[in-house]
Amino acid sequence: MPNRRARLRAETSAEIKTIALKLMATGGPDAISLRAIAREMGMTANAIYGYYATRDDLITTLINDVYADLVQRLEAARDARPAGDAAGRIVAWAEGLRTWSLANPEGFRLVYGDPVPGYQPPEEGVEAERRACAALVSLVADAWPKAARRQSHGGHEWSDFDPHVVETVRAEHPDLPPAAVALSLRVWGRMHGLVALEVYGHLRGQTREPGKVYRAELADLISSLDLA
Amino acid sequence: MPNRRARLRAETSAEIKTIALKLMATGGPDAISLRAIAREMGMTANAIYGYYATRDDLITTLINDVYADLVQRLEAARDARPAGDAAGRIVAWAEGLRTWSLANPEGFRLVYGDPVPGYQPPEEGVEAERRACAALVSLVADAWPKAARRQSHGGHEWSDFDPHVVETVRAEHPDLPPAAVALSLRVWGRMHGLVALEVYGHLRGQTREPGKVYRAELADLISSLDLA
DNA sequence: TGTCGAAACTATACGCCGTGCAGTAAAAAT
DNA sequence: ATTTTTACTGCACGGCGTATAGTTTCGACA
Structure with missing residues (x-):
């Protein structure tokens, strides 16, 4: 047996x-x-x-697991809002990111920071990250009809992006311009910035209500996408 | 002797x-x-x-030094633009942050990440961080006359912020509302987000032109402050 | 100038760590 | 029943931070 x-x-x-x-x-x-x-x-x-x-192999596996858990929760939070509510789905994703990160700061560090002493991340990106990015592109794609008005072309070209990403995006959202992909990365950055600062304690000496600041940022994000 | x-x-x-x-x-x-x-x-x-x-004491000293170096460079970059050019000064600061971070990724990790295995940051925040935040508040203060139009009150109160911060802000900018302080933290977050993702390699598998994305983000930031 | 005491440094040791190599016991395959 | 594979142990090496104790060096003061 x-x-x-x-x-x-x-x-x-x-x-x-x-x-x-x-x-x-x-x-x-x-x-x-x-x-x-x-x-x-x-x-x-x-x-x-x-x-x-090796130890790094174990760490890599853990990162994959934790990241997959995070993405799955974010997808669930997003899907709790109706498909038509582009703004609500983006906010749900963003709030979910912060909630998870504050509840699992070690997980956040593992996924987004220096995981552990001498760890070197493997060549090919984590699969969960691709999933997260794809999800963000879709969120932006849903918002794009309204958001496009405020977004300038910005000089983005398809060649600016990873071929693998381009392929995925064009398959799922044939009419989306490269500027929308750039926008989704920027949205990711906006969510990541305040959460990272908070998780690493950089907001502790500044504000006692980091959540309020974060929500203000999300409101601004939504209005900048013309979804308000 | x-x-x-x-x-x-x-x-x-x-x-x-x-x-x-x-x-x-x-x-x-x-x-x-x-x-x-x-x-x-x-x-x-x-x-x-x-x-x-102890080793952590050494690390703390290094963080202070590196952070002070960073802030000084950012202030220099900012001051290369005339005092009246609020947008230009913010962009100069932001570009300086990315440039420095990519040139000194280890420094960035030291200051903003898990510096080193078991390091625990000291209770009181790094002095350079206070300087950086104060500088950001001033940048936002210069932009506030125009930016205030687009900013909602957001429910921010003075009591949401660290007393030390409040004191500094009210001394230097007596007429600035709490929402402006929140805005400056959000601006910090927007700069930090994409830079952190890039330094930690999370954008490598997505875009080949992270600088273009960052500049697009800054353009959006400036326009959201009504400085465009 | 000679002596003393502090300061700078070394030696040794303890308990952590990742990891390579050799060996062993049990389970599976034949 | 014998051989092979698997799972694991034991030992060793060099790395780490750091505590304790001993040694050298050198300014300060009588």
Whole structure:
């Protein structure tokens, strides 16, 4: 029965990830050490090498998992609003991002920051990131009929973007101009900026109501898209 | 002559910082280790404890230095534009931020990210950050006469902000409403967002012209402030 | 000028870390 | 029943921050 082997293997692999996430939640991303995980599992650190070739491999897997969890939640938050409500869906996405990030600051650091000491991100981007970007492009695409009025051409060309991105966008939104893709990246940046500053504590010495500032920013975003 | 002792001490302290910055530039923030610095100086790691009580103390000093360097450059970039050119000064600041960040990604990570493994930022914020925020408030204050038209009240109150910040703002700009302070934080967020995404490589898989996207964002920012 | 005391530095040690290599016990394949 | 594969342990190496104790160096003051 080779199934048993495979099942045990999968279970152990999952347990490693679970414990890694628990350690991260407890002591921050730096607390993720092979030795700590092994200690928690009653194993030797080297045993983990049977499941992940290196610590960075484990981290990469964790990033993928956490990022996928984030994106799935954002998609759910977005889909709680009706398809026609472009503004509401964008705001829901944005609020979801901040809520998740504040609830899982270690996850945020893992995904968007220096995850862990000497970690080097792998060449090809995380799959969840592509999904998130595609979702943002779609959100902007829904807003584009109204938003286009306020958006200048900006000199964006299809050649400015990654071919893979261009392919995806053109397949799903054939009439969308490159400026809309640029806009979706800018929207991402607007959401990311305040959340990153807040998660990393840079707003603590400035405002006691970072949420209010964030909501003001979202209101401004929506009005700049002519969705207000 | 007790001066010699003091001078040597200051020189050694400065050399430690210089080498730390060099190591950071070479191998990223994680390469800053007391042992590596000491090795480079032909000393024992423990010798550094005579100058900095702990590694985090050294890191904190480095952050202050690097941040101060950044802010000074941004102020210089801003002041290269005439005082009346509110839009130009904001854009100069923003462009300066991106330029510096891309030229010193390790510095950016040091200041805005997880600096180094287990580092915990000190309670009171970095002095340079206060200077940067004050500068941003002033930039927004110059833009406020025109910008106020487009800005809603947003429900911001003075009590939403740190008393220290309020004091500074009210001293320098007596007529500025709290919404303007919130706006300056939002402007900070807009600059920070795209730059952080770019520095951490999240735009690499999306666009080949992140600068173009950033400039489009700045144009949008300026127009949203009614300075276009 | 000679002595003292502080300051700068080294030596050693402890417990962390990732990881390579050799060995072992059990399970699967033959 | 024997061989091969798998999962794991043990040990070792070099890295890290840092605590404690010992040593050198040198200004200060009698």
